C-alpha cells in the first residue's frame with residue numbers, strides 16, 4: 159500500500175503560526191510552518207550512526223527558532239538515551255506550545271544570540287549539531303551577526319550547522335552574503351538539498367565546522 163502524501167505544511171499549526179507572523183513578521187519570517195519534507199532534510203545529521211566525525215553518543219543538539227516544532231518533532235524521534243537537546247525560541251507563545259507538546263524537552267524562551275550563556279548555565283559542552291529555523295532573511299543585520307558569533311563560539315569542530323533558504327530569495331544579496339559569512343565562519347561550503355514540497359520550496363543547507371573547537375561556553 160502506498161504511504162499517504164505528506165502535506166506541504168503542518169496544517170493544524172498553520173493558523174496559530176500565521177497569527178504570530180502577522181503580529182511579528184520580521185521575527186517569525188514565514189507565513190507557514192515548514193513541511194515534514196523540509197524537516198527531514200534539516201535533520202539528516204541527527205541520529206546518524208557513529209563515524210570518525212561523529213564518534214560517540216551522547217550527542218548535544220540545539221535547535222534555534224523552533225516555532226511550532228516542525229523540526230523539533232523530527233529531532234525528538236531521533237534522540238538516543240543520554241543525548242542533550244536544547245530548543246531556543248524568542249517568542250513566548252511558541253515556547254509554551256512546544257513545552258505542552260514535548261514536556262520532557264528543554265525549551266527556553268531566549269534569543270539565539272545568548273546561546274553560549276544558555277549552554278554554559280546547563281553545563282552543555284561544545285554542540286554537535288545546530289538546526290536553525292531562524293529567519294535570517296528578515297532579522298536585523300546586527301542580530302544575525304550576534305547569532306553567527308554565538309554559533310562560532312559553541313559548535314564543535316566537525317559539528318554541523320543546518321539552516322534553510324527559500325528558493326525565491328536564494329539569489330538575493332542578503333542570502334548570498336549570509337552564505338558567504340557562514341563559509342568563512344565554518345571554513346567550509348554547505349551541502350545543499352532542494353525541497354520542492356514545502357510552502358514555499360526551499361533549500362536545506364548544511365555546513366560542517368572545519369574550524370578549531372570553541373573554548374568552553376561562557
Ligand SMILES: C[S@@+](CC[C@H](N)C(=O)[O-])C[C@H]1O[C@@H](n2cnc3c(N)ncnc32)[C@H](O)[C@@H]1O
Nearest residue numbers: 188191192223224225228247248249269270291
Ligand atoms: C521561520 S520561523 C521557523 C519555525 C520552524 N522552525 C519551522 O520551520 O516551521 C522562525 C522562528 O525563529 C524564531 N526567532 C526569530 N528570531 C529569533 C531569535 N533571535 N532567537 C530565537 N528565536 C528566534 C521565531 O520566533 C520563529 O519561531
